[in-house]
Amino acid sequence: MPTPQPPGTITPQAFRDAMATVATPVAVVTAMDGPRPHGTTVSAFGSLSLTPPMVLVCLDNRSRLLEVIRRTGRFGLNILGAHQADLATTFARSGPDKFNGVTWSPSQDRPRLPGSAAWIAAEADAYVPAGDHTVLLAQVVSAEPGEVPPVDSSPLTYHQRSFGTHTPLAS
Template sequence: MSTSASLRSGAAAQQAFRDVMAAVASPVAVVTALDGSRPHGTTVSAFASLSLAPPMVLVSLDERSHLLAVIRRSGRFGLNVLGAHQTDLASAFARPGPDKFDGVPWSPSEGLPRLPDAAAWIAAEVADSVDAGDHTVLLARVTAAEAGGESLKPLTYHRRSFGSHTPLAY
């Protein structure tokens, strides 16, 4: 039996919403940007394609995020869509702190930090931003995009754990 809570207010409503969103499988990516020559990044599951003409994506970042401040200054970010083999990177970039790139290999691509062996790569320029509760949604024009190999399975987040997609036979 499932339970429900009114989403009007309160801790119980917030927990109910978290539980509902945990039931939704999401792709996992690391958003990156440069502050001078120093790379910054964070793990996100709140990103999506937005438009084909022009190509655009959206990314949601916590309003208190240091990375968001860096992106606001530079106007650009990289989106490293992780593969199923990259749970270690997802975990490393999900932790708080400024030194997430310590010991992590990366290379500049389109002037942005790119992680190796990702399932996909996107470079984007912020076109607009929208304040949304405790997050800011960045609407961005894609300036470069590259898919990884066909054999790379995407990393997903579902029910508070990492997994991947397996196509159904039908």
């Protein structure tokens, strides 16, 4: 068994390499800033509570989207399907114009991306500082599967620094 390293001595690269072994789901978090939509790709999100329905989402502290959500208190969680890897890449890049050329529609005052595997509208309850990120704890006000089931309903995942999907094991 390896000797534990003292806190603060692990390199960021070693941590990234270890976390790359974890397959995570992929979503685009969206919010409105007045008439302007904002969004970013995340892989750190999940269900938190069934009663009441709650989710958690982790956003970088430098994120413009985090500023918008702090001000408005609401966001959408567009959970992506395997057919949406290009969309995940578009929203993963930096810059203010991620919605250029992207089809979206307003849903409960939140930008909704068509074709997503699922849609969740949420309202932030708490913002928990966590290192260089903030964990949003949010009440779910609406949750539904995608508008039109895609031909391939497999989820989009991120593993070993690339997009992929889940394949069930044979029974």
